[in-house]
Amino acid sequence: MYDWNEIYQSIPPWDVSYPQPAFVRLVEGGEIKPGRVLDAGCGTGENALMLAKNGCTVTGIDLAKGAIGRSQAKAAERDLKVDFIVCDALKIDENLGAAAFDTVIDSGLFHVMTDEERPIYVKQVHRVLKDGGKYFMMCFSDKEPGEWGPRRVSKLEIEQALTPWFKIEYIKDALFDTRVHGGKIKAYLVSAVKNKKV
Ligand code: SAH
Numbered sequence: 001m002y003d004w005n006e007i008y009q010s011i012p013p014w015d016v017s018y019p020q021p022a023f024v025r026l027v028e029g030g031e032i033k034p035g036r037v038l039d040a041g042c043g044t045g046e047n048a049l050m051l052a053k054n055g056c057t058v059t060g061i062d063l064a065k066g067a068i069g070r071s072q073a074k075a076a077e078r079d080l081k082v083d084f085i086v087c088d089a090l091k092i093d094e095n096l097g098a099a100a101f102d103t104v105i106d107s108g109l110f111h112v113m114t115d116e117e118r119p120i121y122v123k124q125v126h127r128v129l130k131d132g133g134k135y136f137m138m139c140f141s142d143k144e145p146g147e148w149g150p151r152r153v154s155k156l157e158i159e160q161a162l163t164p165w166f167k168i169e170y171i172k173d174a175l176f177d178t179r180v181h182g183g184k185i186k187a188y189l190v191s192a193v194k195n196k197k198v
Contacts, residue, residue, distance in 0.1 A: 003066060004062075004063045005063075005066055007064070007068070008064045008067050009066065011174075011179070012043075013178050013180045013181075014108055014178055015044055015118070015158060015179065016046070016174070016177045016178065018046055018177075019046045019047045019050035020046075020107050020138065021177060022107075022174045022175065022176075022187070022189050023051075023105060023138070024048065024050060025106060027054050030192065031134075032051065032054075032056070032103055032105070032136065033102070034054070034056050034101075035056060035057070035102035036057045036058075036059075036100060036102050036103070037058045037059070037190060038058075038060075038100075038101045038103070038128060039051070039058060039059070039060040039061070039107075040089045040104055040109050041061070041062030041072060041089055041106060041107070041109030041112075042062050042068075042084065043062060043071075043073075043107075044067050044070040044071050045059060045060055045067075045070065045075065046074075047080060047105060048060035048079050048084070049071075049082060050076060050081045051105070052081060052082045053076075053078075056103075058082045059083040059096070060085070061086070061089060062087070063087075063088055063089070063149055064073075064086075064165070066088050068084045068085065068086050071084040072084050080141075082152045083132045089109060089124060089126060090117060092123070092124040092125075092189075093124060093128075096107050096128055098127050098128065099127075099128070099129065099130045099133075100130070101128055102129075102130055103129075103132060103134050103135075104128065104134075104135045104136070105135075105136045105137075106125075106135070106136070106137040106138070106139075107176075108138065108140075108141050108150070109121075109137075110137050110153070110161070111150045111151065111152075111153050112150050119161065122125070122161050122162060124161065125165075126165040126195075126198070127193070129158075131192060131196050132194060132196075133193070133194045134194070135191075135192045135193075136189070136190065136192075137156070137168060137189075137190040138160075138176060138187050138189045139153045139187060139190075140176065140185060140186070140187055141153060141173070141186045141187050144156045144186040147182065149181070155171050155188065158188065158190055159171075162190075162192050164195060165195055165198055166192035167191060167192060167195055168190065168191070168192045169191040169193060170189075170190070170191050171189070172180065172190075173186070174189035
């Protein structure tokens, strides 16, 4: 659908050069605690670097080599340690061990997945989390008008995609910061806990 490497030849609309405020608040509120965190579809790494600065041990994965290159350069400039690797989120098992992470964050990856990719991806997230581990995901919501950008996601679609792999704790209204379309896009922020037995 998208050519992610091509997109990172310039600065994409979501690449706001600071961490998404919704994820900063998860750290400030103690929902994301120091521990091992995977940032799936990390882009140029702002969320991952913010987590590292707050005491998390972070791995960031992205399909786009250019995005991972920029993330690594930022980590070096800011003297922060994050393991940034080129990895397909549909094939995390080829790169990372099972039950390795306390938390997975996803800022705008789920919402670019096709219907066919969603269940594959959700299983990969489930596999990589420890028992009781948490998945925090932010996606464009169906409350956002217009057709541009990634498709909007409904609460029902989130529930369908995460069942039976996760227990949803909440789906909250949130805002996605972008460099275009007025800056703030209506989004859903999801907190979900890994179900042990599926
Ligand atoms: N989380 C970042 C980027 C969001 S855009 C941020 O908040 O700024 C979605 C990102 O997912 C892009 O960087 C894209 O390259 C990446 N991506 C898309 N499909 C992917 C896949 N299958 N595996 C890993 N990364 C993917």
